[in-house]
Amino acid sequence: MDLRFETTVSSPAELADYDLVVVADGSNSLLRDSFAKDFGPSTDTATAKFVWFGTTYMFEGLTFVYKQSEHGAFAVHGYPVDEEKSTFIVEADPETWRAAGLDEFDVSRPPARAMRRPSATSQSCSRTRSAAHRCWRTTPGGGTSAPAGELVEPT
Known part of the structure; x- marks a missing residue:
């Protein structure tokens, strides 16, 4: 098992050989944007x-x-x-x-x-x-x- 933390990914292609990837890269996520059609993310703008x-x-x-x-x-x-x-x-x-x-x-x-x-x-x-x-x-x-x-x- 190869665990990596705090690793920058520039392209989804870098992850092609992995079975499981857990991403926590914030609201401007490269990976979330790259897979938006698959993930279906949505954004709400709060007024607080x-x-x-x-x-x-x-x-x-x-x-x-x-x-x-x-x-x-x-x-x-x-x-x-x-x-x-x-x-x-x-x-x-x-x-x-x-x-x-x-x-x-x-x-x-x-x-x-x-x-x-x-x-x-x-x-x-x-x-x-x-x-x-x-x-x-x-x-x-x-x-x-x-x-x-x-x-x-x-x-």
Whole structure:
């Protein structure tokens, strides 16, 4: 058995001698395009708006949080990317995005105020893919907060 990973293929002809090929080369796939008639792929363009952050806060696994705000619903998904950093994505429909004023955000400058970290000590929990739980403390105003001293200053 000949297993190959992270191998660039320039033409489907390069794969002629293989019995099984598993391809994971993204949305602009050379092979998917080459065999479009056989595979019948389709594309939907989503309208969701999102922002992608990096943080030193360590998520324990893939974590989903859904929050209804006065502007609409927000979805957050976060996960660790290495031993010291995580990434998290905040997503909303276009109406919620605009109602929250995020369409006016200047992406060339960091936010002026500190953002609060999630807390792992509270009532509202979401299931993660690994069946672990991640909890967020909900404040009386409906936001999420962390224990005192856990502010994250934008960099």
